[in-house]
Amino acid sequence: MVRTKNQTKAFAYIKETLTSLYMHHGYYEYSVPIFAGYDLFTSNKGHSRMLPLKLIAPNTDVILLRADATLNILDDMKKGERYKREKYFYNTQIVGVQEHTNTIKTNNQMGIENFSPLSCHVDAEVIMLMIKTLLCCGVSEVRAELSHADFLPAMMDEYKITSPHERETIVSLVSSKNAVKLDEFLLSLGIEETVRKDLCSVCMLFGDFDECIQKAKALCVNEKMASSLEYIKEVYEVLKIFGVEKCVRLDMGLANSMDYYTGIMFHAYAKGAIKEIASGGRYDALSKKVSKRANACGFGIDVDYLIDFMQQDKSVFKRTNKLVLKAPKLDKALYSEIEKLRDMGYFVDLDIDEEHDFSICSMNQRYKSFKEFSSSLKEEKE
Amino acid sequence: MITIALAKGRTAKKAVELFRMCGVNFPSLDKTRKLIIPDESGHYEIVLTKPSDTAIYVERGVCDCGIVGSDIISEYSPDVYTLFALNIGKCSMCIAGKKDTDLSSMIHVRIASKFENCAKRYFDKKDTSYEVIKLNGSVELAPLMDMSDVIVDIVESGETLKENDLCVLEKLFDISACFIANKVALKIKKDELIGFMEKLKKADEEVSK
Numbered sequence: 001m002v003r004t005k006n007q008t009k010a011f012a013y014i015k016e017t018l019t020s021l022y023m024h025h026g027y028y029e030y031s032v033p034i035f036a037g038y039d040l041f042t043s044n045k046g047h048s049r050m051l052p053l054k055l056i057a058p059n060t061d062v063i064l065l066r067a068d069a070t071l072n073i074l075d076d077m078k079k080g081e082r083y084k085r086e087k088y089f090y091n092t093q094i095v096g097v098q099e100h101t102n103t104i105k106t107n108n109q110m111g112i113e114n115f116s117p118l119s120c121h122v123d124a125e126v127i128m129l130m131i132k133t134l135l136c137c138g139v140s141e142v143r144a145e146l147s148h149a150d151f152l153p154a155m156m157d158e159y160k161i162t163s164p165h166e167r168e169t170i171v172s173l174v175s176s177k178n179a180v181k182l183d184e185f186l187l188s189l190g191i192e193e194t195v196r197k198d199l200c201s202v203c204m205l206f207g208d209f210d211e212c213i214q215k216a217k218a219l220c221v222n223e224k225m226a227s228s229l230e231y232i233k234e235v236y237e238v239l240k241i242f243g244v245e246k247c248v249r250l251d252m253g254l255a256n257s258m259d260y261y262t263g264i265m266f267h268a269y270a271k272g273a274i275k276e277i278a279s280g281g282r283y284d285a286l287s288k289k290v291s292k293r294a295n296a297c298g299f300g301i302d303v304d305y306l307i308d309f310m311q312q313d314k315s316v317f318k319r320t321n322k323l324v325l326k327a328p329k330l331d332k333a334l335y336s337e338i339e340k341l342r343d344m345g346y347f348v349d350l351d352i353d354e355e356h357d358f359s360i361c362s363m364n365q366r367y368k369s370f371k372e373f374s375s376s377l378k379e380e381k382e
Numbered sequence: 383m384i385t386i387a388l389a390k391g392r393t394a395k396k397a398v399e400l401f402r403m404c405g406v407n408f409p410s411l412d413k414t415r416k417l418i419i420p421d422e423s424g425h426y427e428i429v430l431t432k433p434s435d436t437a438i439y440v441e442r443g444v445c446d447c448g449i450v451g452s453d454i455i456s457e458y459s460p461d462v463y464t465l466f467a468l469n470i471g472k473c474s475m476c477i478a479g480k481k482d483t484d485l486s487s488m489i490h491v492r493i494a495s496k497f498e499n500c501a502k503r504y505f506d507k508k509d510t511s512y513e514v515i516k517l518n519g520s521v522e523l524a525p526l527m528d529m530s531d532v533i534v535d536i537v538e539s540g541e542t543l544k545e546n547d548l549c550v551l552e553k554l555f556d557i558s559a560c561f562i563a564n565k566v567a568l569k570i571k572k573d574e575l576i577g578f579m580e581k582l583k584k585a586d587e588e589v590s591k
Contacts, residue, residue, distance in 0.1 A: 074540055143569060180466040269566045274443030275461060
């Protein structure tokens with residue numbers, strides 16, 4: 001793939017910023033293996049919408065080119081040593097075949113996988129990092145929506161909807177928020193009106209956290225549904241401590257296709273984006289099966305889309321914290337000012353050359369002095 | 383501002399009538415050749431698109447919502463919310479061919495269609511081997527010229543088939559126009575979009591009574 005100069009800049013910025021963000025929170029980089037056995041993909045539910053690209057190994061085994069970051073990490077981890085708190089991030093490219101067009105596609109992804117024991121703090125940390133991932137990349141009006149994998153299935157259990165096909169159809173219709181078709185389908189199953197109304201109302205159960213949690217509570221018909229909401233609330237309380245609750249919403253219609261997730265589920269998008277930029281959740285069952293780790297929670301970001309989004313919204317770069325500082329010579333006083341900027345969270349690229357006039361350049365603004373830069377920060381705050 | 387993608391033609395005209403019942407007034411589509419038309423209040427805007435492209439405009443986020451046939455949703459599976467089906471644009475997806483065509487006796491079926499994926503999905507479930515010939519219009523020609531055995535296409539009144547000595551062999555599914563929304567726009571403009579959707583639903587129910 002050939003990138004434009006601006007795309008290259010954005011990609012380098014994302015890589016650098018997010019690596020630093022994740023490492024500051026105790027995550028280490030995991031190098032995602034390039035190959036995986038064919039069975040890994042066929043016997044487990046991957047996340048990729050693309051079909052895997054198959055290769056023939058010298059011993060004639062069928063192997064797959066990196067088709068899913070999480071699955072490959074889980075598979076690789078089973079060979080390694082175990083620690084109590086394993087927290088990783090990855091930056092990789094996945095490969096697959098697009099079903100309709102039969103073309104080979106690659107997709108850059110970054111994300112984190114946290115294998116710490118289950119707790120609302122761990123889930124909240126992962127969600128907070130998903131939000132910060134977008135904020136660090138200069139994206140404004142970030143929204144993270146939460147849901148729980150147990151909520152809709154527990155409701156279906158209560159109403160005795162047990163056939164896998166029926167459950168999958170309901171999940172798919174709830175996910176596409178098609179309440180009318182869902183009602184028709186439930187009617188064809190002979191489900192009574194009040195139950196149909198409750199199930200259909202899940203489609204539109206999204207928006208403000210407190211308002212939606214109240215509405216969701218009114219739909220609870222068993223302990224499992226109630227405890228899934230309780231858990232989301234616990235996570236929300238921790239998110240308040242992290243100071244990111246303004247970005248958090250609820251969408252109980254965010255349903256769990258193919259039982260991939262086992263607990264909290266979430267995704268993030270932003271104003272002006274055409275689709276979600278990051279998504280994730282708790283996937284204990286898959287982790288236990290493949291990596292023998294009992295607990296896992298993580299998210300992935302579509303880096304290619306994030307780059308496109310950053311290109312489309314030029315003001316994004318204005319909000320990023322990358323600075324290039326040009327000066328004719330370096331002295332102690334200047335360097336101490338630079339260190340202050342770095343302490344404030346800026347990435348400062350220092351360029352010393354006798355030919356240079358002093359300047360501080362952000363992605364799309366040039367300042368002639370520290371004073372000018374500081375006053376622009378003050379203006380922004382106001 | 384809410385931007386609505388509409389498939390040019392009959393669906394757009396009927397949709398504009400429904401919008402009027404919701405208190406959203408656009409000028410008559412017969413009187414203009416513009417593709418982007420604002421309403422009187424300036425709060426709404428319709429974008430007239432080719433039917434097969436309507437969902438793309440919504441999926442790509444340049445339009446917040448749209449009205450598109452369920453045949454297009456079924457064929458292209460766009461990544462949008464399909465919020466409800468309207469009572470306009472009703473027709474069905476059918477297999478059609480010459481009157482003496484016996485699909486059950488064929489070992490290999492040649493299918494001509496604009497709806498490649500719908501045709502594949504149906505014939506994948508059958509035991510017969512098949513090939514789909516992708517066409518972009520006047521699909522009825524294919525069996526007449528003996529390029530295909532059957533066609534998979536939309537049938538509304540059946541008049542075109544009749545005039546070309548073809549008939550419906552099997553109905554695959556019913557089609558109607560659907561109200562779709564961009565996944566992010568629905569969240570960001572929740573109150574406006576849901577308010578508009580509820581009014582539209584009511585108007586549609588009233589008309590179909």
